[in-house]
Amino acid sequence: MKILVxxxxxxxxxxxxxxxxxxxxxxxxxxxxxxxxxxxxxxxPFVSALxxxxxxxxxxxxxxxxxxxxxxxxxxxxxxxxxxxAADVTALAVSGNTLEVGRPMYAGKVRAKVRVQMPAVITVRxxxxxxxxxxxxxxxxxxxADTSAEKLEFVKxxxxxxxxxxxxxxxARVIVSGGRxxxxxxxxxxxEDLADxxxxxxxxxxxxxxxxxxxxxxxxGQTGKTVTPDLYVALGxxxxxxxxxxxxSSKVIVAVNxxxxxxxxxxxxxxxVADVFEFVPAFTEAVRKARSS
Amino acid sequence: xxxxxxxxxxxxxxxxxxxxxDGKSIKTEGVTWSxxxxxxxxxxxxxxxxxxxxSTVVAVVTVGPARSRDALRQALAxxxxxxxxxxxxETAAPLAVARALAKVVxxxxxxxxxxxxxxxxxxxxxxxxALAEVLGWAHVATITKIVPADGAAELWREVEGGHEVWKxxxxxxxxxxxxxxxxxxxxLPGIMKAKKKEIPERAFxxxxxxSSAPAxxxxxxxxxxxxxxxxxxKDGDAKQTAQQLATLLRDEAKVL
Ligand SMILES: Cc1cc2nc3c(=O)[nH]c(=O)nc-3n(C[C@H](O)[C@H](O)[C@H](O)COP(=O)(O)OP(=O)(O)OC[C@H]3O[C@@H](n4cnc5c(N)ncnc54)[C@H](O)[C@@H]3O)c2cc1C
Ligand SMILES: Nc1ncnc2c1ncn2[C@@H]1O[C@H](COP(=O)(O)O)[C@@H](O)[C@H]1O
Numbered sequence: 001m002k003i004l005v006x007x008x009x010x011x012x013x014x015x016x017x018x019x020x021x022x023x024x025x026x027x028x029x030x031x032x033x034x035x036x037x038x039x040x041x042x043x044x045p046f047v048s049a050l051x052x053x054x055x056x057x058x059x060x061x062x063x064x065x066x067x068x069x070x071x072x073x074x075x076x077x078x079x080x081x082x083x084x085x086a087a088d089v090t091a092l093a094v095s096g097n098t099l100e101v102g103r104p105m106y107a108g109k110v111r112a113k114v115r116v117q118m119p120a121v122i123t124v125r126x127x128x129x130x131x132x133x134x135x136x137x138x139x140x141x142x143x144x145a146d147t148s149a150e151k152l153e154f155v156k157x158x159x160x161x162x163x164x165x166x167x168x169x170x171x172a173r174v175i176v177s178g179g180r181x182x183x184x185x186x187x188x189x190x191x192e193d194l195a196d197x198x199x200x201x202x203x204x205x206x207x208x209x210x211x212x213x214x215x216x217x218x219x220x221g222q223t224g225k226t227v228t229p230d231l232y233v234a235l236g237x238x239x240x241x242x243x244x245x246x247x248x249s250s251k252v253i254v255a256v257n258x259x260x261x262x263x264x265x266x267x268x269x270x271x272x273v274a275d276v277f278e279f280v281p282a283f284t285e286a287v288r289k290a291r292s293s
Numbered sequence: 294x295x296x297x298x299x300x301x302x303x304x305x306x307x308x309x310x311x312x313x314x315d316g317k318s319i320k321t322e323g324v325t326w327s328x329x330x331x332x333x334x335x336x337x338x339x340x341x342x343x344x345x346x347x348s349t350v351v352a353v354v355t356v357g358p359a360r361s362r363d364a365l366r367q368a369l370a371x372x373x374x375x376x377x378x379x380x381x382x383e384t385a386a387p388l389a390v391a392r393a394l395a396k397v398v399x400x401x402x403x404x405x406x407x408x409x410x411x412x413x414x415x416x417x418x419x420x421x422x423a424l425a426e427v428l429g430w431a432h433v434a435t436i437t438k439i440v441p442a443d444g445a446a447e448l449w450r451e452v453e454g455g456h457e458v459w460k461x462x463x464x465x466x467x468x469x470x471x472x473x474x475x476x477x478x479x480x481l482p483g484i485m486k487a488k489k490k491e492i493p494e495r496a497f498x499x500x501x502x503x504s505s506a507p508a509x510x511x512x513x514x515x516x517x518x519x520x521x522x523x524x525x526x527k528d529g530d531a532k533q534t535a536q537q538l539a540t541l542l543r544d545e546a547k548v549l
Binding site (some may be wrong): 079216254 | 309391427451455468531532535549
């Protein structure tokens with residue numbers, strides 16, 4: 001079987017999800033790892049270049065990371081080529097000419113097993129495929145974006161102030177999220193300090209992003225990001241069904257809430273009934289100690 | 294400016310979705326249906342344009358079963374001007390749905406088409422980019438803001454660390470991540486007006502689109518694994534409890 005992986009870069013290095021896909025593709029068959037070179041992602045130049053490559057090489061399967069851009073590119077590519085498309089795949093198995101994928105549906109409230117006709121295009125969720133620490137960086141073929149296909153004009157990049165050097169939410173192995181229980185953006189140092197102590201990313205509930213305390217990109221849940229870290233820490237989050245939809249597949253869930261009846265405790269492996277303002281600084285300190293000993 | 298929003302009716306976000314007896318679909322009895330959340334954001338975004346410029350026309354369309362009419366009515370009650378229904382089986386192949394929507398777009402001739410970033414039933418995020426592809430239009434994904442600019446629009450796209458601003462000549466398509474304001478509730482006069490509006494309907498087959506397209510076959514569905522009852526720590530002094538939790542995370546859960 002022939003597989004084409006479309007890799008993405010972040011801060012110079014290949015994204016972790018690209019490494020995950022490369023390893024999986026090599027296990028499945030004859031793999032080519034491709035990177036599209038362009039100033040920044042734009043659908044038409046990327047799709048045009050990639051579609052030509054796919055038509056020439058005829059891979060049975062094109063795999064992309066289910067990232068912001070990967071999902072957009074994958075969808076348009078599948079439409080252009082008339083190939084089957086499955087997004088945000090969390091498991092995949094090939095037997096003969098059949099591809100069977102697992103993917104969340106209904107905003108993560110059910111998991112579906114889906115038979116996908118090949119040749120196909122799929123996007124795979126970051127973290128879904130375990131990656132051996134020893135996995136070597138793959139050889140990457142460069143493909144130039146077809147700028148002649150561009151119909152858009154890039155105007156500018158408007159940065160948001162808060163995004164530091166932290167890991168991206170989708171790929172983070174540890175996430176600390178804050179909810180309305182934090183009372184205001186001025187208290188976010190509690191969330192950030194704990195995230196730093198744990199080496200993780202910062203997330204938020206929708207109540208928080210709607211209030212403008214934190215940027216949208218940090219929202220976890222049905223209309224935010226779906227995340228599956230090894231450790232998810234929810235601080236002052238009630239556990240509304242739409243929030244749970246985005247994080248219940250995390251490996252270990254810790255919740256801190258002063259209300260013992262909060263719904264978040266129904267999914268927590270470790271629940272702490274406490275005031276975040278008292279508990280979190282003490283916990284951050286304890287984590288620092290535990291990690292350094 | 295005319296804005297067309299293809300929307301989908303899905304189980305309301307508060308519905309506890311459960312798997313039906315066939316093991317490969319969801320129970321629909323007793324389900325409350327709503328406009329898919331990102332489509333609601335798209336509607337809000339379009340209505341904000343209409344608030345700013347009253348000459349803006351906002352139309353909605355859906356391809357789906359007869360019950361989807363309620364979602365269209367809801368959109369009209371929020372303040373949309375026109376709605377139409379293409380009656381189709383829910384099993385229509387996604388690419389065929391995109392082709393049907395392209396027919397509707399070609400007839401309606403909107404300046405801007407806004408899709409949701411993904412529908413919260415199949416969670417695919419396919420139809421938006423696919424519709425742009427069928428139309429041969431440019432598209433910008435996951436936008437949070439539109440700024441009209443003489444025959445064009447500046448589309449703000451949320452990415453890691455900020456916004457990319459892209460200028461698209463109209464007509465163009467965008468998928469919507471979020472509106473600046475929360476989607477509005479229908480007003481009472483809005484609801485009254487919506488009741489009187491006609492929602493023209495036609496059959497999917499009457500659009501004569503090529504319905505040959507690769508299908509996805511759902512072979513099984515299951516709820517996500519139930520999470521066992523966790524350990525609850527309470528009543529302790531903050532420092533002690535913190536110490537206890539850190540130790541558990543390190544030695545028991547092995548995540549530190
Ligand atoms: C269509 C739709 C989509 C949605 N999508 C999302 C989504 O993607 N993500 C999302 O998160 N929500 C989403 N929501 C919103 C969701 O329904 C909830 O409103 C939201 O998650 C609540 O956020 P919260 O838990 O921070 O706030 P609240 O529900 O207000 O909870 C605050 C919690 O903090 C606790 N608390 C207060 N003070 C303290 C303290 N000092 N110490 C400890 N605990 C304290 C309280 O006990 C309470 O449990 C969506 C809603 C809809 C309708
Ligand atoms: N049957 C449909 N009728 C109209 N619009 C649709 C339909 N399905 C999807 N859409 C639009 O396409 C977006 C993405 O849907 P999906 O590809 O199903 O995730 C939705 O948010 C809607 O804007």
